[in-house]
């Protein structure tokens with residue numbers, strides 16, 4: 001594995017390892033998808049709302065090869081990266097958000113409510129955890145070795161349904177993987193103002209194993225998580241994985257109330273800048289490719305007619 005020094009003085013971080021081509025491509029596909037969404041909103045071509053995963057793209061990319069097609073993934077309001085990592089389908093998702101033909105959910109789900117095979121997202125905080133626990137129970141009985149994954153934010157640990165689900169998952173030994181994208185903020189409230197104790201402490205209260213990772217290196221994250229995720233499958237024990245991450249963009253669109261130094265801190269930790277610095281040539285090529293692909297996807301979706309759908313009787 002090639003290792004290049006990163007900005008260790010600023011970040012206290014170790015060197016980044018060379019990403020596989022497909023990982024770099026996927027990271028950049030998600031980044032450019034999200035940037036384009038914000039541009040389309042600014043240009044008045046999108047309606048409703050959206051929450052981008054800018055800064056957090058590496059989380060689903062790192063997890064992707066640890067998952068199987070029979071696993072069930074539950075996503076949240078910040079879910080475009082979760083979807084794209086699983087399906088690599090920017091056209092279906094953008095058509096969905098734009099309400100154009102070819103939309104993955106006929107345009108009725110929009111940015112936050114996507115259903116496709118073993119994938120479901122919701123904009124309601126905490127809603128997915130009890131459902132994921134139920135699906136994990138079903139998988140345990142019907143497809144041993146499969147798991148249910150639920151992505152939640154740090155702010156969602158204020159929802160009571162999270163604890164009911166963790167209680168059941170621990171008692172019933174459910175293959176439930178809870179991935180916490182701890183970006184230090186919930187809309188405009190810093191975590192320190194809304195979360196007493198720690199996520200590790202809360203998992204421990206239920207006897208559920210917890211692992212926290214601070215890395216943005218997809219290879220390192222996989223090496224850390226591989227054996228832990230395998231244990232969820234083979235021993236049917238739930239697991240909470242906490243990613244210390246950074247929200248690079250606004251909560252939704254143009255609603256960033258954070259002080260400039262906090263935004264600057266997030267920028268310094270951005271995987272994009274760090275990979276670009278560590279692997280400049282490879283990065284520049286892949287970045288241009290991803291930008292061109294997303295530009296073509298946006299043009300293609302914009303040229304499509306509005307989606308038509310009628311509920312069946």
Ligand SMILES: Cc1ncc(C[n+]2csc(CCOP(=O)(O)OP(=O)(O)O)c2C)c(N)n1
Nearest residue numbers: 078123124125153154155156183185186187
């Ligand atoms: C039950 C419920 N309450 C409030 C909201 C409005 N809301 C949407 S996202 C959000 C903050 C979520 O914070 P966090 O879980 O940390 O996720 P992040 O946005 O940081 O990814 C809030 C309050 C909601 N969607 N659902």
Ligand SMILES: [Mg+2]
Nearest residue numbers: 153154185186
């Ligand atoms: Mg958060």
